[in-house]
Amino acid sequence: MREIILIKLGEIVLKGLNKKNFEDKLIKNIREKIETVGEFEIKIMQSTIYLIPKKEDDVDFVLLGKKISKIFGIARYTRAAWCSKNLDSIKETAAEYLKKELSTAKTFKVESKRSDKKFKLKSPEISAAIGEYILEKFSNLSVDVNRPEITITIEIRDFGAYVHVDSLPGAGGIPVGTGGRAAVLISGGIDSPVAAWMMAKRGVELVAIHFASPPYTSPRAEQKVVALLNKVAEFSGKIEMITVPFTVLQEQIKRTCAEDFFTIIMRRFMIQIAQKLARKYRCKALITGESLGQVASQTINAIACTDAVAQMPVFRPLIGMDKDEIVAIARKIDTFETSILPYEDCCTIFTPKHPKTKPILNDVQKEESKLNIDQLVKLAVENIKITKILQEN
């Protein structure tokens, strides 16, 4: 008997001709993620990935499970015992592997899946045979097919037979890297890390762009973004973080333009700078954490004015979500506690008392033209700083 991990693929199984690309990418992502946990042989067969430890004693299965649960493209996963495909061996494996669970429970049932049709018994026959053996061995147990405490699953597959109890839900989505690269604008609030996570879930590889305005924002605000990205990277894999110096730009807008245009002009600059950097770092789209109507710059009119400078798609995965829905995800991916640390970020300084909620593009452009836009954008782009965010091990 050997213990392995079985991984069931998510929506990749629905893909057509390029299914192989998705599978290869997923295997590569899994391999990278688990290399610190131990050495594994990785096989894929019938929409299932098999992680077979080379030296079983060395593997921390709890840690391994934690890592697997954060890889996009996986529907469910489970630890399983692997044995040869004969009934006696399956019986003994089931009784031995699940000894602890079975000796304390009162009820159980057996479910069988026979994907290897060459196996001589049919699924119900396998279940009956195993069930009978377990009943004989554990006098504390009785069968309950409706609400059993334990469901033993027997899978008869190409390479062998597998015994396991319940499987756990995976992270869903599709493998990171199959959806291209995009740059996420990240401030340090609750929303942008969630937006980044959601797009990573759809296979997008991330680059992060952070606007810093020292001394109006503190080094701790930047440190906070690094901490947030570390959390996101547990799911998305490594992220390159680009810090853009934003001080001069914000000062100039504040000094030169009418106060109520401050936010909208600032956001147009952000998009222009971000897409210049996005191109340089091979990204095909931008991602923001905007949610419609949440603040003045997130009304339809304001977004229209911001998007007027965009020449690439701007993904806003949170656009239709309520704050509490966003917070729920932030808690799930463990970014919430960090997000609420009270440091000023570039979006909270210089905010006008009465920002325009229905800005008109012509007015914005007119106000903005008081500034030397190209020079300011160039200055920001030329003075970026790169920080590599690795997934935490």
Next chain:
Amino acid sequence: MSVLSYNLFIAKIKRKEDFIMQEIYLDNAATTKPCKEAVEKIIDTLNLKYGNPSSLHKKGLEAEKEVEFARAKIAKMLNADSKEIYFTSGGTEANNIALFGAVKAQKRRGKKIITTAIEHPSVYNSVMQLEKQGFEVDFLEPNSTGEISVEQIRRIVDANTILVSVMMVNNEVGSVLPVEKIKDIIKEKNSTALLHIDAVQAFGKLPINVEQFGADLLTISAHKIHGPKGVGALYKRSGVRIEPMTFGGEQQKRLRPGTEPVPLILGFGAAVQQIDPKNDNEKIKGLNRYLRNELLNLKGVSINSPESAAAHIINFSTNKIKSETMLNFLSTKGIYVSSGSACAKGKRSRVLSSMQLPLKRIDTALRISFSRENTQQDINELLAALKEGFAKLTHI
């Protein structure tokens, strides 16, 4: 900042990273740099005198002797007896033991607690917790310079009062509260209330005499007087009964059980020995006077500390630049100040709010706090940097 000067600014920062910047540390109310003597004592203790003071062998005895020596030195500074000093993990723990312990022992006598609205969070939040448990709490409000009068206290103490907890020096503005007058008021009102004084910011700066104050409980901390972080002490007058909050071995008469952190305690003792009240205070008073005068000459600046404040703290508002912005700006120049209490990042200061200062003044407040290590040159650098900030940074 112009585009060109910003480019230079960035280039300068990049170059500055190549060598260690000169530090001007003006945040001594948050914590102080441990003195050489304390550091050496701690290292020596870790290396050599590692015994457990409760052990019966020679190694234990050696440690116990040293701990008792430190205890005696600290007691002497307070005009207390050695057996009245209990070491804790710091000011917060000492305040917690004092408040919860006193109230638990006194609860049959009444349910009223008196404190102020400008206490340190370790007192303020403890008392809020007691209020939730059903005690009646009166928070005395300060005037616009953070002071509380004897009359305010006299008006409110009554026979039902079981505890009065008042700080000696406020940590944000440095105001000195009339703690030495409180015990007489308690007696005058025929109250059995215990008097707790949080003297963390006063210790080493103002004379403390527990006998003269009539204090029942008094809190001090090591890291505010060039000692190590992680150790403080509670003075408890002999005969005053308070309930312990933690339970364990026989150490410290069971009021604060647990193996004593010998290296930290000895470091505390060493730091206390270095205090030279007269010289230190003369020097710091001079620095305070100089900075105060110079600040008054800066246009638009208002001083939030009262004239009579403890000399090591001076709180002022620029009325131009947000506290956090100026703090960050000064920080890039190696000048370290505080935007209020070190424990309340991001929120509007509770102390300045209770002084009912205009919001603009609260949002632009900075706290400078001196130690004996500071010089007039440090202040000149600070003033120059402030002026540079006024010119370069965007005003609110």
